[in-house]
Amino acid sequence: MTNERGTLFVVSAPSGSGKGTILSEVFKNSKNVFYSVSATTRKPRPGEVDKVDYFFIDKDKFSNLVESNGMLEYATYCENLYGTPRHEVEKKLNEGFDVILEIETNGAMQVREKMPDATLIFILPPSIKELRRRLKKRGTENDDVINKRVAEAEAEIRQAYSYDYILMNNELSDAINDFTAVLRAAKLENKKTKILIDEVLNDA
Amino acid sequence: MTNERGTLFVVSAPSGSGKGTILSEVFKNSKNVFYSVSATTRKPRPGEVDKVDYFFIDKDKFSNLVESNGMLEYATYCENLYGTPRHEVEKKLNEGFDVILEIETNGAMQVREKMPDATLIFILPPSIKELRRRLKKRGTENDDVINKRVAEAEAEIRQAYSYDYILMNNELSDAINDFTAVLRAAKLENKKTKILIDEVLNDA
Numbered sequence: 557m558t559n560e561r562g563t564l565f566v567v568s569a570p571s572g573s574g575k576g577t578i579l580s581e582v583f584k585n586s587k588n589v590f591y592s593v594s595a596t597t598r599k600p601r602p603g604e605v606d607k608v609d610y611f612f613i614d615k616d617k618f619s620n621l622v623e624s625n626g627m628l629e630y631a632t633y634c635e636n637l638y639g640t641p642r643h644e645v646e647k648k649l650n651e652g653f654d655v656i657l658e659i660e661t662n663g664a665m666q667v668r669e670k671m672p673d674a675t676l677i678f679i680l681p682p683s684i685k686e687l688r689r690r691l692k693k694r695g696t697e698n699d700d701v702i703n704k705r706v707a708e709a710e711a712e713i714r715q716a717y718s719y720d721y722i723l724m725n726n727e728l729s730d731a732i733n734d735f736t737a738v739l740r741a742a743k744l745e746n747k748k749t750k751i752l753i754d755e756v757l758n759d760a
Numbered sequence: 761m762t763n764e765r766g767t768l769f770v771v772s773a774p775s776g777s778g779k780g781t782i783l784s785e786v787f788k789n790s791k792n793v794f795y796s797v798s799a800t801t802r803k804p805r806p807g808e809v810d811k812v813d814y815f816f817i818d819k820d821k822f823s824n825l826v827e828s829n830g831m832l833e834y835a836t837y838c839e840n841l842y843g844t845p846r847h848e849v850e851k852k853l854n855e856g857f858d859v860i861l862e863i864e865t866n867g868a869m870q871v872r873e874k875m876p877d878a879t880l881i882f883i884l885p886p887s888i889k890e891l892r893r894r895l896k897k898r899g900t901e902n903d904d905v906i907n908k909r910v911a912e913a914e915a916e917i918r919q920a921y922s923y924d925y926i927l928m929n930n931e932l933s934d935a936i937n938d939f940t941a942v943l944r945a946a947k948l949e950n951k952k953t954k955i956l957i958d959e960v961l962n963d964a
Contacts, residue, residue, distance in 0.1 A: 635800035680956060683963035713961055721945065722926035724960075734948055741925065741945030743937055752884060755926075757917055759887035 561590070562654040563743050564645065566664045568716075569679035570723055572708030573688040578679065579658065579731045586739070590653040595621070598636035600702040613640060628685055629659060629666035640667070654739065663713035668718075675742040677735070678719035682726045684710065761855035766792070767860040767947050768849065768875055770868045772920075773883035774913030776894040778929040782883065785860065785936045790943070794857040796849055799825070802840035815845060833863060844871070858943065865919035872922075879946040881939070882923035886930045888914065 561726060569575035582588060595611040596617050606612050611622075618637045621627050630639030640657055648655050667674055681687040687709055691702050716722055721738045725731040742748075773779035787793060801822050812815050817825075822841045825831050826950040834843030844861055852859050861871060871878055885891040891913055895906050920926055925942045931933040946952075 642918050680960050683960050710961060710964075712958060716957050717950075717954050720950055721948045722950060723948055724953075724956055734944065736943035737941040738948060740938065740941035744925045744927055744942060746767060746921075746924055746926060749928075750921050752926060752928055753917060753920050756884050756887050757914060759889050760892075760914075 558575045562649045562652050563737065563739075564649060564667070564674040564746070565656045565742070566655060566667050566674050566676045567574070567658050567679065568661050568664050568676070568719070569725075570681065570712045571705055572687045572709065573679045573681045574690075574728060574731065575658065575679050577728060578725065578731050578735055579656070582739070583733055584716065585736065586654075587699065588653055589739070590655045592638075592640055592648075592655050592657045594638055594659075595627075595641050596636055598638075601702065605668055610623075614718050625670075628657070628661035642670075654743075656723065657659040661712050661727065665715075665718070675721065675738070675745075677721045677738055678713075679731070679735075680713065680715040680722060680724045681709070682724060713746045715748045717718055764856045764865070766794075766853045766856050767943075767952070768871070768878040769854060769860045770878050771856060771860055772780045772868050772923070773929075774891065774915065774916045775909055776891045776913065777883045777885045778894075778932060778935065779862065779883050781813055781932060782929065782935050782939055784794045786939055786943070788873050789940065790858075792856070792858055793943070794859045795811040796852075796859050798860045798863075799831075799845050800840055800842045801946075802838075802842075809902070829874075832861070832874050833867035834860045835864065835867055845905065846874075850917065865916050869919075869922070874885070875950070877951070879925065879949075880923040881925045881927065881942055883935070883939075884916075884917065884920065884926060885913070886928060889923065901945050910923050927949055 567575065567579065571649060573653050584593060593607060593611060595613050595618065597613065597615050600606065600612050604610065615637065616641065621641060622630060628642045628645060629637040630637060640659065645655050653748060681690070688702065688706055690703055691697070723731055723734045727746055771779065771783065778865060783810065784829045790924065791842055795813060797811060797819050799822065801819050804816050810813065825845060826834060827928065830846050831843040832849060834841055843932065844863065849859050872880060885894070888910060892906065893911055895901065895909055927938045929934055
């Protein structure tokens with residue numbers, strides 16, 4: 557009866573926002589959500605599996621995809637290219653799955669341009685102070701690295717103004733419930749559902 | 761830390777859409793939701809309680825409220841006035857409650873003008889055919905009345921295009937979960953939450 561195409565969700569959050577924990581809980585509880593796998597030109601690390609961790613492809617193939625509009629977004633990081641292949645995302649959406657892209661803010665803006673129906677979600681830490689505390693608690697990095705991460709986080713957070721939904725990960729269980737509610741409610745927004753009005757009126 | 765003012769929700773749905781059942785389930789499960797009581801100039805019916813079923817007020821008081829911008833919306837029905845007093849709604853919102861107004865589409869448009877932050881939710885029946893079946897099943901009304909109700913429903917449904925969220929009550933349990941998700945997610949929309957970004961960045 558209704559258009560069963562899935563919804564594309566783009567999720568961004570600075571390091572230390574708890575995004576990974578939230579997403580893994582959401583995936584545990586959602587049957588109909590597909591997590592998009594990125595493509596990269598970097599070499600696989602030990603243990604990494606092609607098509608699971610990344611699509612490992614060479615630079616020529618990556619460039620061809622970019623030129624043929626086959627990448628929803630891409631970026632260079634440490635001289636390697638990373639991107640989201642459009643084909644896999646479109647396929648899953650057409651099969652009725654919701655698709656989640658976990659990408660940075662620049663990539664998110666590229667996706668919005670190519671897929672205006674995408675719903676953009678930003679996860680905020682409670683404060684920069686708390687973000688710094690969480691990064692320190694990991695204990696794996698020195699102060700310089702932490703200062704750099706905090707500065708990067710601030711730059712990302714400044715992009716949050718243009719996201720559709722903004723969540724704060726203060727209490728993890730609340731943030732998980734918030735995220736789950738957004739996944740459900742975004743599909744009921746006027747721009748996605750007004751097509752139903754005609755269907756109802758026509759089935760008289 | 762954050763602005764704790766509640767959110768105003770306006771719910772409209774034609775007769776036969778199952779709105780009453782959905783709302784009563786939602787109220788059972790929500791601690792923080794307040795159901796707005798309307799004011800009317802009609803006389804109380806046996807068993808009706810002032811301030812519970814309606815604020816029963818006289819025409820002078822009603823007109824004064826309208827003139828002093830004290831009504832969020834109002835309408836005339838069978839020579840009686842019905843409306844939503846602004847004072848009670850504002851009070852509950854300021855106390856941090858979410859407030860639900862269950863009103864017709866004309867009233868909803870008046871509320872949107874006065875309270876642009878309100879979230880408007882429309883509940884659709886699965887089809888006009890199914891709506892007619894539900895109304896007939898009640899068995900209390902003859903065909904002329906049912907035809908009139910269906911025509912009224914169609915007119916209401918045509919207003920649904922301008923609502924923020926549009927739900928279809930096909931399976932009741934799904935509709936309840938949809939409604940609950942919208943109540944939660946609407947509070948996370950950019951227009952309500954972007955204020956948090958500054959708070960996070962400033963708390964460094």
